[in-house]
Amino acid sequence: MKLCVLANLYWDLTLDETLAKLKPLGVQAVEIGAGGFPGKAQCNPAQLLADEKKLQEWKDTFKKYDIELAALACHGNPIHPDKETAANFDRDLREAVLLAEKVGCDTIVTFSGCPGGSPEDKRPNWVTCPWPGDFLDVLEYQWNEVMIPYWKEMSAFAQSHGVTKIALEMHPGFCVYNPETLMRLREAVGPVIGANFDPSHLIWQGVDPAAAIRYLGDAIYHFHAKDTKVDPINTGRTGVLDTKHYIHVKDRSWSFRAVGYGHDAQWWRDVVSNLRLVGYDGAISIEHEDSLMSLDEGLTKAVEFLKDTLMFEPLPTSISWA
DSSP: OEEEEEGGGGTTSOHHHHHHHHGGGTOOEEEEEOSSTTOSSSOOHHHHHHOHHHHHHHHHHHHHHTOEEEEEEOOOOTTOSSHHHHHHHHHHHHHHHHHHHHHTOOEEEEOOOOOOSSTTOSSOOOOOOOOSTHHHHHHHIIIIIIIHHHHHHHHHHHHHTTOOEEEEEOOTTSSOOSHHHHHHHHHHHOTTEEEEEOHHHHHTTTOOHHHHHHHHGGGEEEEEEOEEEEOHHHHHHHOSOOOSOTTOGGGSSEEEEOTTSSSOHHHHHHHHHHHHHTTOOSEEEEOOOOTTSOHHHHHHHHHHHHHTTSOOSOOOSOOTTO
16 A cells, blocks of 8 residues: 555645655655646646646656655536536546546546536535435436436546546535445446545445445545544534534534544554455545644644554465464
């Protein structure tokens, strides 16, 4: 496994400045924002694709610090009901794919997206229950008329340019938000669709990450190291659905935390061990979204915690004691 960082946390730094901060921490790989919500601070695909000299300088920066490019992050909603919004996210995703082809990166991390509830809608409509029956009609439209056709076409485009892994982050608010919906889309579209496994979004939904890892198996293409702390007092009063801003940690039912601040080391060792059991040996990419810590403190604590938790050596092919 490789210790990795989602680098857009340093949105105000260049790629060179970002890697210079990460190298002394022992980081081995990075996931770079290439459009959509992660932005383009360390990577503007359109500019790099248009200028071979800039592209080569960009690639050489990774060699300079001996840090690997694990994936390009281009989270967005390319099936947004507003056509202009959807087109912008779609363009970013396609440009990220073309850049990935140029630099030999086979993994794009993104969201499935969420359409409206009908062709007339202007805002996404995330369905969370089956009744009244209108909601099932919405799901029928979203999946069969919008999402599956879009991802079939996008997957074909990605594969034609050497991107064999579209790692969808299972995120509430989008049609793929848990392991079951991820596998539903994968079965409809094909194995280019897989999971960016971020346990932080699953924890508050009541999903056991270890069980989900066993269920997804080789459909896991990327991993985000981010924790969540469920507040038993607030949850006992209001439940887990919570629309209060993330900065209001004291009043929320749950909050994102740096790894080790939502669950202890043994819990994380079980997650890492189950990743190894299903054959995942890729990037463990730290995503810092802890409202109680600065960027530098949260990242440093996460790195030190994971150094003692990850398995860096290859999986043994034999055992000496049996």
